[in-house]
């Protein structure tokens with residue numbers, strides 16, 4: 001499967017500092033799913049992610065490639081530009097918006113040396129195809145001019161995933177990602193290029209980031225960066241996420257473990273807790289005049305492809 005293996009600094013599941021990158025040839029570029037959010041089409045340049053988020057929901061995606069180290073073993077699909085051009089050229093393709101990510105961050109550490117995204121963006125520019133992307137890295141600014149070029153021809157949305165404005169807390173929760181202060185600066189710079197910008201305030205973490213004060217700090221900075229919308233939702237502890245996050249709490253916030261075990265008898269929060277968080281969000285939306293993220297309006301494509309890579 002692999003034709004190249006390199007090492008780069010990062011973080012992995014076992015706390016080590018080396019990350020391995022394997023280059024593979026993918027069979028297709030676009031991946032169809034039926035979730036509708038934010039679009040039905042994903043393009044993942046990488047499998048695995050060096051950001052190392054303690055609440056990462058995407059770990060399961062490494063099960064398909066038989067590797068358990070989601071944060072330490074990165075798979076790069078180096079042939080995607082050619083595949084993408086072929087798929088976007090098909091007469092059945094209806095220029096639906098493509099999410100540049102889904103189960104990984106396209107601007108994680110590996111991208112600094114792999115430089116796959118500029119070629120991918122040039123293909124989207126050639127086809128005037130709308131895209132959206134969410135990232136926790138300001139490395140995306142390297143390609144700001146390409147996003148700006150595409151935004152003249154098609155809708156472009158750049159979102160930063162920001163769950164706290166506290167750089168220290170973020171360094172515990174997302175040890176491989178850019179500090180939130182850099183992500184706000186990235187959003188401001190992208191907006192200045194005429195690109196629509198958003199924040200994914202997900203997950204809101206019970207007892208850690210769910211107070212009015214904590215959430216308002218994000219809305220305040222978002223307002224200064226002139227972002228177009230914020231989508232907020234509390235933590236989901238589905239599958240492998242629950243033991244991983246409880247283990248993180250035991251290490252850094254042990255007093256919260258019993259509170260979490262009491263709140264999460266199911267994988268998601270409901271009832272009064274959910275209501276209280278969403279009431280805070282509604283109040284902040286009204287106060288700062290920042291709405292949520294609207295859906296893309298694009299036609300359905302005739303083809304639906306499933307791909308492993």
Ligand code: SF4
Nearest residue numbers: 049051052053056104
């Ligand atoms: S950025 Fe997303 S995919 Fe990457 S580690 Fe964090 S939650 Fe997982």
